[in-house]
Amino acid sequence: MKQLEEKILADGRVLSEAVLKVDSFLNHQIDPALMQAIGEEFASRFKAAGVTKILTIESSGIAPAVMTGLLLGVPVVFARKRKSLTLTDGLYSAPVHSFTKNETNDISVSRDFLGKDDVVMIIDDFLANGQAALGLLDIVEQAGAACAGIGIVIEKGFQPGGKLLRDKGIRVETLANIKWMEPGHVEFYGEVPN
Amino acid sequence: MKQLEEKILADGRVLSEAVLKVDSFLNHQIDPALMQAIGEEFASRFKAAGVTKILTIESSGIAPAVMTGLLLGVPVVFARKRKSLTLTDGLYSAPVHSFTKNETNDISVSRDFLGKDDVVMIIDDFLANGQAALGLLDIVEQAGAACAGIGIVIEKGFQPGGKLLRDKGIRVETLANIKWMEPGHVEFYGEVPN
Numbered sequence: 001m002k003q004l005e006e007k008i009l010a011d012g013r014v015l016s017e018a019v020l021k022v023d024s025f026l027n028h029q030i031d032p033a034l035m036q037a038i039g040e041e042f043a044s045r046f047k048a049a050g051v052t053k054i055l056t057i058e059s060s061g062i063a064p065a066v067m068t069g070l071l072l073g074v075p076v077v078f079a080r081k082r083k084s085l086t087l088t089d090g091l092y093s094a095p096v097h098s099f100t101k102n103e104t105n106d107i108s109v110s111r112d113f114l115g116k117d118d119v120v121m122i123i124d125d126f127l128a129n130g131q132a133a134l135g136l137l138d139i140v141e142q143a144g145a146a147c148a149g150i151g152i153v154i155e156k157g158f159q160p161g162g163k164l165l166r167d168k169g170i171r172v173e174t175l176a177n178i179k180w181m182e183p184g185h186v187e188f189y190g191e192v193p194n
Numbered sequence: 195m196k197q198l199e200e201k202i203l204a205d206g207r208v209l210s211e212a213v214l215k216v217d218s219f220l221n222h223q224i225d226p227a228l229m230q231a232i233g234e235e236f237a238s239r240f241k242a243a244g245v246t247k248i249l250t251i252e253s254s255g256i257a258p259a260v261m262t263g264l265l266l267g268v269p270v271v272f273a274r275k276r277k278s279l280t281l282t283d284g285l286y287s288a289p290v291h292s293f294t295k296n297e298t299n300d301i302s303v304s305r306d307f308l309g310k311d312d313v314v315m316i317i318d319d320f321l322a323n324g325q326a327a328l329g330l331l332d333i334v335e336q337a338g339a340a341c342a343g344i345g346i347v348i349e350k351g352f353q354p355g356g357k358l359l360r361d362k363g364i365r366v367e368t369l370a371n372i373k374w375m376e377p378g379h380v381e382f383y384g385e386v387p388n
Contacts, residue, residue: 023304023306024306024307025269028271028272028274028303028304028307029269029270029271029304029306029307030256030259030260030263030269030270030271030272031269032260032261032263032264032268032269032270033264033267035260035264036264058252058253059252059253059256059272059274062224062253062256062257062260063256063257063260063270065224066224066226066229066256066257066260066261067226067260069224069226070226070227070229070230073227074226075219075223075224075225075226076223076224076226076257077222077223077224078222078224078253080222080253109222110217110222110223112217112218112223113218113222113223
């Protein structure tokens with residue numbers, strides 16, 4: 001997605017060969033018009049997939065997921081990263097390890113909002129090692145729902161998550177797939193490397 | 195806002211005289227079309243206020259804030275509830291006590307995204323005791339920015355937060371203001387009780 005790649009080149013900051021900071025438009029400050037464009041792109045790619053629900057994870061997945069949900073006409077559910085006091089039982093949950101933070105948290109989704117008749121599109125802001133996506137897939141499986149595929153805003157194509165998911169036969173649609181990067185430079189794949 | 199009040203009556207669940215669960219359309223599952231309508235209402239009320247930035251707090255404030263930001267044509271910044279490893283310095287921060295969870299967390303916003311020239315609209319999902327709103331106002335003050343007012347999706351008008359903020363002279367716009375509630379019943383104020 002050209003608009004997103006240009007935004008990453010203009011406003012992203014590569015802190016190391018593994019860390020891309022996009023907190024000026026995605027992870028902390030959010031550019032709503034860009035989120036709308038991202039939603040249009042995801043909705044266009046998944047419009048024939050029979051999606052009944054979008055599943056994402058708090059917090060940075062919410063904005064692109066809600067814009068996509070608006071255009072596909074389906075609800076969005078965001079997985080929580082820890083259990084809240086008003087949601088103690090009736091949960092699907094899965095462990096997710098964060099290599100960035102070097103910690104494992106449970107993510108959880110209420111059983112009220114995901115069931116066996118759902119066709120779920122998963123959306124997340126980043127795909128690197130694939131741990132969050134695997135946790136969300138685990139929850140979709142626990143619900144007995146079908147997974148229509150995964151929409152990723154930015155994939156670090158040089159990390160193993162994308163291959164791991166695609167090797168499982170899961171449809172992964174990435175809007176900006178980074179081939180490699182270093183401070184001052186980002187290079188994208190021309191296409192998703194399926 | 196009639197559409198929101200009807201949604202609360204239809205799908206909200208009053209667990210006690212203080213706890214309203216709206217996780218089927220706002221706090222866990224999100225209704226994107228309702229979020230768009232909420233964004234339209236907030237944007238309409240604040241369109242003449244010269245807003246340059248919307249400030250909210252993760253996670254449930256993000257969806258209504260992004261829809262409002264899209265319509266006002268301004269960026270959204272969400273305060274984080276704990277410091278992340280890639281955002282360790284250059285922060286505004288403030289303590290926020292949650293009576294629901296009986297704990298105090300710091301919320302923080304990068305200094306990169308809020309400054310003295312900003313006119314900030316604060317958006318949050320709930321207003322009860324006003325602690326989150328006071329924390330966000332503290333951050334706006336630390337930035338030397340102006341506050342155009344606060345947009346609240348659901349106010350528990352029987353709790354002290356709304357009066358506390360309005361007594362400070364802050365403009366508070368509430369879309370659904372609950373006069374009282376008990377399991378099976380919710381009654382709204384006809385208008386915002388200024």
